[in-house]
Amino acid sequence: MRLAVLVNPRSGGGRGARVAPGVVGMLREAGHDVVELRGSSVAEAAALLTREVTRPAAGGVPVDAVVSVGGDGGIHVALGVLREHAPGVPLGILAAGSGNDLARSLDLPLRDPVTQTAHLLASLSRPARMLDLGRVRPLGPDGAVDETREPLWFLNVASAGVDAAVNARANAMRRPRGKSRYLLGLAAELVRFRGYAVRVVADGADLGDCGTIVAVGNSRSIGGGMLIAPAANLSDGLLDVVVARTVGRALLASVFPRVYSGSHVTHPIVRVVRARTVDVLPDPDVLGRAPAPRLHADGEELCELPARVDLLPRAIPVLA
Numbered sequence: 001m002r003l004a005v006l007v008n009p010r011s012g013g014g015r016g017a018r019v020a021p022g023v024v025g026m027l028r029e030a031g032h033d034v035v036e037l038r039g040s041s042v043a044e045a046a047a048l049l050t051r052e053v054t055r056p057a058a059g060g061v062p063v064d065a066v067v068s069v070g071g072d073g074g075i076h077v078a079l080g081v082l083r084e085h086a087p088g089v090p091l092g093i094l095a096a097g098s099g100n101d102l103a104r105s106l107d108l109p110l111r112d113p114v115t116q117t118a119h120l121l122a123s124l125s126r127p128a129r130m131l132d133l134g135r136v137r138p139l140g141p142d143g144a145v146d147e148t149r150e151p152l153w154f155l156n157v158a159s160a161g162v163d164a165a166v167n168a169r170a171n172a173m174r175r176p177r178g179k180s181r182y183l184l185g186l187a188a189e190l191v192r193f194r195g196y197a198v199r200v201v202a203d204g205a206d207l208g209d210c211g212t213i214v215a216v217g218n219s220r221s222i223g224g225g226m227l228i229a230p231a232a233n234l235s236d237g238l239l240d241v242v243v244a245r246t247v248g249r250a251l252l253a254s255v256f257p258r259v260y261s262g263s264h265v266t267h268p269i270v271r272v273v274r275a276r277t278v279d280v281l282p283d284p285d286v287l288g289r290a291p292a293p294r295l296h297a298d299g300e301e302l303c304e305l306p307a308r309v310d311l312l313p314r315a316i317p318v319l320a
């Protein structure tokens with residue numbers, strides 16, 4: 001098979017760069033024709049992959065699968081290119097990031113690159129799993145989808161509550177690497193927490209003040225295994241919407257750690273609903289809350305509010 005391997009050298013504090021040569025070597029030894037792509041930025045990586053997957057149109061050799069060596073951000077880049085230029089080409093995942101939440105949800109091996117590559121090789125001979133693809137579209141002032149903007153894609157969880165604010169903080173940090181960034185970000189956010197002015201409408205039902213947690217889950221975890229939407233299923237055609245109303249700092253500090261195990265969903269301030277279409281809207285700041293954070297997903301910033309989140313059911317083939 002011809003495989004395009006997109007390496008994110010920055011992922012996992014350099015783990016992507018370290019494991020890539022061994023991964024590519026094993027794939028070649030197994031008889032695959034591998035082209036390794038390494039950009040120094042997201043834009044460069046996307047351009048390299050676009051060139052590779054659009055070669056067939058110019059009479060070149062078609063790519064049979066794209067493999068992301070990186071974290072959820074690396075997968076996000078590959079996903080955007082595949083969606084736009086080669087929607088039928090399956091995506092393989094070699095988890096080499098800090099959080100690796102999609103790989104966790106798919107029960108892929110996370111640690112030893114030899115085991116990971118062996119798993120990837122085996123998955124190449126099985127039919128791909130068709131996963132629901134999360135779509136985010138900014139809304140215009142009239143409340144309708146702004147058709148002048150391109151849709152944004154995600155596989156894990158789209159958020160606009162405390163988890164998005166923590167994500168924004170973690171992304172802005174240069175150090176430490178890995179999961180402890182999220183903890184530091186959480187501590188910094190908790191100190192000044194006063195709720196966010198955000199409201200959620202799920203399949204037409206207004207869920208009201210959602211000033212603490214707004215998580216729209218296609219899959220279940222964020223931040224390296226925090227089970228924010230513990231019952232989310234990647235191929236059920238539905239979004240698991242997990243929200244919590246505005247609460248004080250002390251209550252938030254006692255409830256939020258339960259996200260690690262997923263047991264927050266049984267707390268009275270938390271509501272979970274399943275929906276197909278979810279509008280995340282700025283709320284008038286009547287309670288002295290902070291402006292809502294921008295919508296984040298797969299560890300990346302997506303767009304400002306208001307925005308509509310929905311799914312394309314079983315739209316993305318993934319090797320798992």
Ligand SMILES: Nc1ncnc2c1ncn2[C@@H]1O[C@H](COP(=O)(O)OP(=O)(O)OP(=O)(O)O)[C@@H](O)[C@H]1O
Nearest residue numbers: 008011012041045070071072073074097098099100
């Ligand atoms: N192919 C790429 N080449 C260069 N930079 C990339 C590429 N893909 C993503 N990036 C950038 O690198 C950052 C980190 O990527 P990634 O998410 O893969 O690693 P991580 O943050 O260590 O893992 P995780 O998201 O699973 O916690 C992304 O936020 C993005 O800005």
